[in-house]
Amino acid sequence: MKKTIIFLFALAFLSVSCDDFLDVNDNPNDPAISTPSLTLPVAQQSFVALNARTMTTLGNYLVVNWSTPSNWSANAIYSRYNFTSSDFTTIFETSYAGIFKDLTYVETYEDATGAVDYSYYKAICKIIKGFQYQLLVDLYGDVPYTEANLRGENTTPAYDDAETVYKSVIEDLAVAVDLIQNAPDNAVDPGTQDIIYGGDMDHWVEFANTIKLRMLVRLSNTGQDSYITNQIASIDANGGGYITGDVAANPGYSSSANKQQPFWDYYRTAVTGIQNSRGDYTVASEYAITYLETTTNDPRLSRLYAPASASGAFKGTQQITTLPGTGFTSEDVSKVGPGLLVSAEEDQVVMTLSEALFIQAEAVVRGYISGGDSVARDLYESAIEASFDYLGVTTDAEDYYDQPILNVSWDNSPNKIEAIITQKWVALNGTSSIESWIDLTRTGYPSGLPIPVESPGTRPVRLLYPSSEIARNSDNVPAQSSDDVFTNYPFWK
Template sequence: MKNYRRYKTKIAAAITAALMIGCTGDFEEINTNPNDPVVVPTSYLLTQAQRNTLAQQSYFTTNLYAQLFAETQYTNTSRYETEQASFDGFYQGPLADLQEIIDLNTNESTKESAEVLSSGSNANQLAVARILKAYNFQILTDTWGDIPYKDALLGMENLSPAYTPQSEIYTDLVSELKAAAAQIDAGAGVEGDVIYGGDMDLWKKFANSLLLRVGIRMSEANPDLAKDAITSALAGGVFENNDESAVFNYLSASVNSNPIYSHFHVSNRTDYAISNVLVNFMKGVSDPRLPVYANPTENSVEAGTPEYVGELYGVTQAQAGATTNASISFLGDYWKESPATAIIIMSYSEVLFIQAEAAARGWASGDAEELYNAAIEASLNYYGITDEDVINDYIAQTGVQFDAGNYKKSIGEQKWISLYAVGHEPWSEWRRLGYPVLSPAPAAVEGRGIPLRLTYATREYTLNAENVNEAVKRQAASGTLHMSDAVWWDE
């Protein structure tokens, strides 16, 4: 994008200079198209980048892999049929826009322009762009492993980027988030910010909270760096209540409604429901979030005995089709019937779960059990469950109480529930912690296990063969990359 814009500007300048010979002095004013600006306010790019960041997240695919959702008709995804997937949308969408913000705020010819400075101080724009780049790149590498990173986003300067090993990406994510948080200054907050409305104090907390996520994700693969990241994040300041959670605020208009509402009401599809795996788990511990996460079946409501029944997970298309829509529970009205419902990017509850695990590992101060209980309460509160008796009764159950002897199980199960419909996170945390114990889809294609990654699209092998083959060689002992090959932090 940046190279195209610069090329366009140079050509336009050359043509203008040639035509101005013998022309009147007001030629430029007369021939400037106000609807085709060469430079736009960076606030426009930020809004678009944030919106596209959420649009690229595979809510349905990754929640299917985590067995939180199930398919009602076409069960291909929950049976792990397709291994390959393209990551082009991330690079061409949010990452390209964020890189353009960085370029415009560092280029000497643009960083002092009105179009740039009207959108916030240079330092604050750079910080926000770097934080969101780190967020996107973590999703990318957690999904595909080694990806174009160090050589990415260079436009025409490098059309065949090398793939950076995931371990190196994680090291750089730690550095980037630390630097971005430190870069935030007292200047004007960013404009075009749908997440925090330009509140730079909250952006700093978001950067540190993401640093927590990065740290805990590599807790087994690189414990020293993980501990350093977590210690730094906590010292810098992380989310302290639900109001500080990072969420994307949608609008009621269908073009800007949340993706779950849009799927059911704009696209008019009914192919996803809450899974029987999650419904049965939540019923087993009388989870008060179930009426929020799901609607009772239509048949049970008509009979006057509301009941929650999850769709069978990972079965054949014929088996899924044998159950009628009226006999299963779809996603709750909170998402499905509310176009303006915000989608969580990172929650206060997640931050508390990470702190609980860090305390259990001896990497941070605080009582692991108290932090774990606070994480559950924060999740319940977020969904409007505030009755102390209800909360205390839920936490006191044998199946919910914190088990210090197996903290991974306690945290893994409750974190899994709390991350319902939160992008890639429930799948990533299940891979890392191994809890709850999930069985592969009963009708899995070729007897495959639950996916541990996605593999590279054919397009990569066609356009960047040497680099993608080198990445595959590093990651696959068999010489061919499959869904069953764990990413670096999960090995």
């Protein structure tokens, strides 16, 4: 999906350049007067960039895909797990102060003349909110919801129960689908102002259904099977189905400064494409390299990681801040690979088809979707094939998953949930890896992931509310302690 988006009209009103629009380090979208067409693409770009950068990085370290070489002191937090309320604050702050603020503006906008209907815009906002609220609940627990995003009307919103937020979001996703499928004739088409689907509302229905299914499967340990199956029946009833391709955004990414694809921009300098510091100190973990190369003979290895420049071999490091011996500097180990760092102009993925197929496979195995073993197997193998396609692997995926290896071959994997989550972990390396961390907390898979020796010996299961939120909303922020990082599990565990 390649879209060259021209925002000249919108940017004239926003009084910012295209550089500013694509630079999500600043949020220029606070005009005195705006419209949905001006605000939606800014919200979408902020949403896409947050998930491509901070959340992907966090996920990749916590599920042991990435590590840090011995010649860098960066990212010690990922081997020590000493998370505080000052860490990863961008996730919470950007969600509320940027993404939700702009989406709420669009969602509540009413045309003064009544001549134009914004049902499509409102539906898109509800769907993006649903995606992001799910992650916030999974990472923090209780969060502001019913009183959130009211700006001056309520600057200290109450926190809602995590499960209540989840189920409210599930309902809102159904409302979004209804808005799309029953929009009036004067509903305005978002067109190219929608940098994700270009105004194709059928695809937005598919995306809404897929997010909803992901949330419902997340509830599998809560003893609410009847609720889950009833909600899936409602998905079936709307007839929209699930995504059939990668969900990705592109407002016109280029190699120019502040216009690069967000993931690429994190590891490469503008214009030249030369590796930056983060690109140098973000390297493969020893565990991931061994698993892909030796344990499972996975051809995705050369797309997920680049050969070490010093030896031409694939090599990783342990997640510790001081490595013994030699051969562990950034030149000696593998870095982020060419299947992930494609180009500055590449679409920025939001959710891969592979992830959606794995979610459906799990739903079938758990009995939420009918079809039995044969359907689950087809979905599982199709998900692996989709991962191969996304990464640009040239060999046949069937040659890989036909190997009689545990958690690779369907027939040789007695625990189907473990096989699904393990393969999902491989497929989400470098993309939606935050989901792999959440899956690990939920299921315990993939099993055998090492825990850094410098850590307390237990993997984190959540983040702490930011100190900035505690300072301004102290009466409402739930009490927390440093132990909560390891002991305060999500409600669905």
